[in-house]
Amino acid sequence: MSQTSQAFVDAHPSAQDNAVTVRGVSKNYGAVEALKNMSLEFPRGQLTSLLGPSGCGKTTLLKIIAGLLKADSGEIIVNGKAVTGPGPNRAFVFQDFALLPWASVLRNVAFGLELRGVAKSEREAKAEKYIKDVGLAGFEHSFPHELSGGMRQRVGLARALSVDAQVLLLDEPFSAVDEQTRRKFQEDLLALVANENKTFIFVTHSIEEAVYVSDQIAILLPRPSRVHEIIRPSNFRAKGIDNIRRDPEYLDIVDEIWASLRNYVE
Amino acid sequence: MKNRSLLLKILSAVLVFGAWEVAGRIPVSYAFPTFLESMSSLLRMTLDGSIFVAYAETLKPLIVGVAISTVLGIGLGLWIGLSEKFEWLFSPIFIVMQAAPLAALIPLLVMAYGIGLTSKVFVVCIMAMPVIVLNTSGAVRNTPESLKEMGRSFMAKDHHVLLKIIIPAASPVIFSGLRLGVSAGFIGAILAELKITPTGVGDIISYSRSIADYPSMYAAIFSIILLAVLFLNLLEKIENILFEGNDRGYVTD
Amino acid sequence: MRVYGHKLPAMSSLLIWALLWEIVGRTGATFFIPPLSEVFVTLFKIIGTPAFLAALSETAQAFLAGVFFSIAIGIPVGILMGKSRLLDELLLPWVNIFVSAPLTALVPVLMVLFGFGMTSIVITTTLFGIWIIILNTRAGVRQINRSLVEMAISFGATPMDAFVKIYFWAALPEILGGVRIGVIRAVKGVIIGQLLISIVGFGALFELYATNFLMSHFWAVLIVLFALAFSISEFLAFLERKVAYYAAKR
Structure with a gap:
């Protein structure tokens, strides 16, 4: 493992451009230490995965970055400004989709803009564009309960994209969809990272998924939560999406991550 | 945390009874005694035993009626829940009964059965039975199919499926039906005593009203509400002992 | 139930019961049960009478x-x-x-405090209906999916936004369920109030018919009352079903 970590340190001097910086963040729930003095950097325009066993605080960290939870100490810097709460520069994609069951796809996608007070015609035009982008054209007036799990998460994704935030926070976004849909999502996500100039922070518990989609993987370990190591896969992304899963480096990294996490899985 | 909840319960009781006391002292109405007056009346009735005599009278139709409703209601409910034919035939009656103000039948019951115990038992039954029947049949009908299939796949006989799977699975909802039935039975029993013939606690209420002894009237009302609450709590305790680990039933009314 | 492959409508068995009632009434087995046809004839006779309309409107108002x-x-x-x-x-x-207390016992108190009139009956009706509405609304608000609320907050919702756009709608199935049960209870409350206070509305009418042994009149009024109560309850159940599609997945 050391060689990839080393490669990361060499390739990225401290002066790199970070969209999000986590500095010394701690969070306790009563006597339980969810996060302890955690520091992490998220390079702009790249996808960083937070990977670890359950209870390692990855979702807690993501919600602190989102401003949904308050850290007990430490700070979150987004685009040079400290985070005090939710803001328009970040958008969240939820594990359980968090769609309004009583609202159509169109209204759901436009809901972030609705809350920002954007006029109805404008926000719906924007929502329609993103509905088309995620491949749901024709479903604008369907309701969430009429869609499959995968389509629902596309709605959640379109909602996050439509507010045009620079940072996208994805909390295990594909864990509630079936395996095949999931693979399609992963490929689409790679295209999204390549095409949109956004920073992605991606929480997952799937090692293969993390290695497949990430520019940078932060391995978190629990009790107390800490960053165990940061891995930057070097070059298999360039070989095309069809070749990633059989690239030797991909397979090595998957194995090595499993070797370091194995002991923490109950 | 436990202390906080107890403290708040006490605080809440003090607030309400305090407000009662204050309202009685102003007084908001000539017919509104203070809390302490009412409680001393209750104490007096307890000490001279008159309240026990009254409850012996009140509880008779209540207990008989609730017992009949329970046995008949759960029996009918199981039957309706298990057989589609009986559901078609009987459930509309209970659905209508559940929605309808059955208290309107009381004058008729009095004509048919007089002013004695029979009428009062009937009142309790028509109030208590529909919800017991409907909850039981609904719960039986909604037994998870996978549980029944599991039973059959392990070669369970029909009566085993009923006794070991359907009834335990349905028990939380049956019990919540029982609680609702008992509470409706209380309403019926008091209604019968106030409307048909003043006996028992209904007599204390009516009589003390007629002689303007309001503290006794409030004391009697206080005691019947207290009794109903205690009885329903007891029922819940019994349920917890009988079916340990049951999730609390979903209330349908 | 199915007969020869046709599904019988859910409430169709009431026709059989009506037929049974007619037959029992015809045999004259008991004075208390006149034939159903006779009851209906009486029903159409009294339904336009001032006494009936007055009782109906008093009851409806309360x-x-x-x-x-x-x-x-x-x-x-x-x-x-x-x-x-x-x-x-x-x-x-x-x-x-109060949701399970024998509220009938409170009616005498209301009578001495607020008199033998409309006020007492309205309060009785309210007391019967309100508690279950409170309980269900509370339950609905408490079980709202956290992530819906978080979603709204993460997109910058104000507390008022969250209240109007999330809480109310997410709790709506429970609120409607509570209102349905509360309304059914209120129907019972209004009748119990009228029976005990007995000089107003249907309470007075029942008293009149019962003391004069006008059985078919009595049943006619009862049928009207039951039908009204049932229709109200079914209408609310229909509303509840309209939002039920999202009650299970929030």
């Missing part, structure tokens, strides 16, 4: 007023209880007591 107060007070109180822990802990024991 009922609507009672339901209005139950809903207008019950839903806000329920929402507040669902959101504020302190308020919840202070009020919940009392709501739980």
